Amino acid sequence: MEQCKTIVITGASDGIGAAAARRLGRQGHRVVIVGRSPRKTGAVARQVGADAHVADFTRLDDVRKLAADLDASYPRIEVLANNAGGVFGDPTRTVDGFEQTFQINHLAPFLLTQLLMDKLVASKASVIQTTTLHGGMVRTLDVDDLNQERSFNAVRAYNASKLENVLFAKELHRRYHSQGVSAAAFYPGNVATNFGSDTTSRLMKFLATNRAARTVLLTTPDKGADQLVWLAEARPGTDWQSGEYYAKRKPGKGLNRLALDTDLARRLWERSEALLA
Numbered sequence: 001m002e003q004c005k006t007i008v009i010t011g012a013s014d015g016i017g018a019a020a021a022r023r024l025g026r027q028g029h030r031v032v033i034v035g036r037s038p039r040k041t042g043a044v045a046r047q048v049g050a051d052a053h054v055a056d057f058t059r060l061d062d063v064r065k066l067a068a069d070l071d072a073s074y075p076r077i078e079v080l081a082n083n084a085g086g087v088f089g090d091p092t093r094t095v096d097g098f099e100q101t102f103q104i105n106h107l108a109p110f111l112l113t114q115l116l117m118d119k120l121v122a123s124k125a126s127v128i129q130t131t132t133l134h135g136g137m138v139r140t141l142d143v144d145d146l147n148q149e150r151s152f153n154a155v156r157a158y159n160a161s162k163l164e165n166v167l168f169a170k171e172l173h174r175r176y177h178s179q180g181v182s183a184a185a186f187y188p189g190n191v192a193t194n195f196g197s198d199t200t201s202r203l204m205k206f207l208a209t210n211r212a213a214r215t216v217l218l219t220t221p222d223k224g225a226d227q228l229v230w231l232a233e234a235r236p237g238t239d240w241q242s243g244e245y246y247a248k249r250k251p252g253k254g255l256n257r258l259a260l261d262t263d264l265a266r267r268l269w270e271r272s273e274a275l276l277a
Contacts (some may be wrong), residue, residue, distance in 0.1 A: 001177035001191050004028050004030060005029050005030070005078035005079055005097070005232070005233075006030045006032065006076055006077050006078055006079070006123075006162060007024055007028070007029050007030065007031050007032065007077075007078065007079040007081065007232050008032040008070060008074075008079065008080050008081065009021050009024075009031065009032065009033065009034060009081040009083055009188055009228075010034040010035075010055075010057075010081065010083050010084035010109065010112070011034070011035065011083040011084030011085060011130075012031075012034055012035055012044060012083065012098065013033065013035025013037050013040070013041040013043075013044050013118060014035070014040060014044075015036075016083065016130070016188050016224040016225040016228060017081070017083045017084070017223050017228075018033075018221070018224035019221040019222045019224070019225035020046045020081070020083075020228040020229050020232070021044060021048050021050060021227050022044075022047060022048055022226060023222075024229055024232060024233070025049060025050055027233070029232075029233075030050075030074075030215035031048055032050060032051050032053065032074070033045040033048065033050050033051065033052045033053070034052075034053045034054075034055060034084070035052070035055075036054065036055065036056050036057070036084075036117075037054075038054050038226055040171075041053075041054055043257055051073070053066055053069055053070065055085055055176075057103065057104040057108035057109075058094040058095065058096075058098070058100055058103060058104060059094070059095055060094075060096045060103070060107075060108065060111060060276075062114065063108045063111050063112050063115075064111070064149075065116035066112065067111075067112055067116055068115075069118075070116060071115075071116060071119055072248040073117075073262035076119070076122070076123040077116065077119050077123050077125055078123050078124075078125050078126065078234045079125060079126050079127075079149070080113060080116065080120060080125060080126075080127045080128070081128045081228055081253055082112070082113065082127065082128065082129050082130065082165070083107035083128075083130045083228065084104065084105075084108070084109065085104060085105040085130065085161070085162075086101070086104055086105070086158075087101065087154060087155065087157075088100055088101050088154060088157075088158075089154055090152075090154070091147075091148070091152045091157075094232030098146075098147055098250060099146075099147040099148060099149075099152070099157065100172065101154070101157040101158055101161055102146050102147055102148070102157065102160075102161055102164075104161075104163045104252050105158070105161030105162065105164070105165065106146075106164040106165060106168065106272070107272060107275065107276070108131070108229055109165075109168075109267050110168060110272045110274055110276075113127055113168075113172070113271075114276075116143060117181075120176075120181050121176065121179045121180060121181055124180040124181070124182075125170070125180075125181055125182070126182045126183070126184070126231065126232065126236055127172055127181060127183045127184075127237040128183075128184055128186065128228060128231050129165040129168060129169045129184070129185040129186070129234065130165070130185075130186065130187075130188060130228070131163075131165045131166050131168065131182070131185045131186065131187055131245070132151070132158075132159065132162040132164045132187060132198070133187055133190075134187075134252075134254050134255055134256045135162060135163055135165070135166035135185065135187075135245055135252075135255050135256045135259040136160060136161070136162035136163030136164070136165075136166065136258075137157040137256065138156060138160050138163055138205075138256070138258070138260070139258075140258075141160055141163055141164070141258055141268070143166075143264070143267045143268050143271045144271070146160075146164075146271065146275070148160070152238070163256055163259060164199075164268060165166075165185055166185040166245055166255070166256070167258075167259060167261075167264060167265040167268050168265075168268070168272075168273055169183040169184060169185040169243070169245075170183070170243050170259065170265050171262075171265040171266060171268070171269045173242045174214060174224040174243070174262070175269075176241065177242050181242075182183045182236035182237070183243060184231055184236075184240060184241075184242065184243070184244055184245070184246055185244075185245045185246070185250075186227040186228065186231060186243070186245070186246040186247065186252075187226050187227070187246070187247040187252055188224035188225070188226075188227050188228065189219045189247075190224065192261075195208070200269075203226060207221065220245040222224075226249075227246060227247070227248070227249065230249055231246065242250070242268055245259065
């Protein structure tokens with residue numbers, strides 16, 4: 001390890017976020033744990049010997065406060081791992097008026113990154129996005145209907161948000177890499193966590209609750225965290241390339257063709273800014 005880094009991990013109270021935090025803490029980094037549950041977030045932070053920050057991504061005011069607290073608490077942030085996310089059930093609006101899958105998985109981390117951008121640029125930071133197989137298996141993405149009001153399906157909403165994570169990473173690279181910020185999205189594999197336990201999707205509920213299926217079909221949080229740990233510790237430009245999608249420490253194959261659409265990435269960024277304005 002070349003240097004101790006300040007590494008902020010959202011969604012770090014459980015699953016691969018918690019597993020990555022433990023490994024990075026053992027390896028000497030200053031890890032910052034961000035989670036929704038005060039009890040679970042505090043428990044992981046105590047295990048790691050890390051700072052804990054609580055924020056509910058269904059409330060954008062929580063995200064704004066989180067950004068202000070992070071900015072005030074840490075002179076540098078070398079890594080921001082946007083790992084928080086979930087798949088849910090019936091369409092539910094947040095207090096901010098957005099469909100919760102879209103807000104939690106894309107809009108909240110987009111806002112957090114934007115609010116921290118000056119510090120990320122000054123720190124020559126890496127911004128890491130957790131996504132899914134192929135970067136979200138959807139055929140279309142309507143940036144004028146990101147809440148999916150016209151036709152909602154829980155799994156499709158999740159996949160759309162995961163595509164948005166990749167598009168965000170690629171557009172972040174295009175806009176800020178010249179200023180020293182690196183960005184990547186990664187697929188951790190199908191990980192056995194509590195992820196999906198709140199959904200009404202039969203498939204996701206089955207994978208979240210059926211022990212036999214989890215053992216056969218899913219990998220462990222520790223194995224899933226390997227990609228996040230590697231991207232956080234490795235050197236962008238040498239060990240990995242900014243703007244890329246990774247799986248198993250290599251550029252991922254079979255990426256959704258929509259993730260390569262630079263115009264779509266630009267329009268998603270601009271629409272996200274407009275919604276937050």
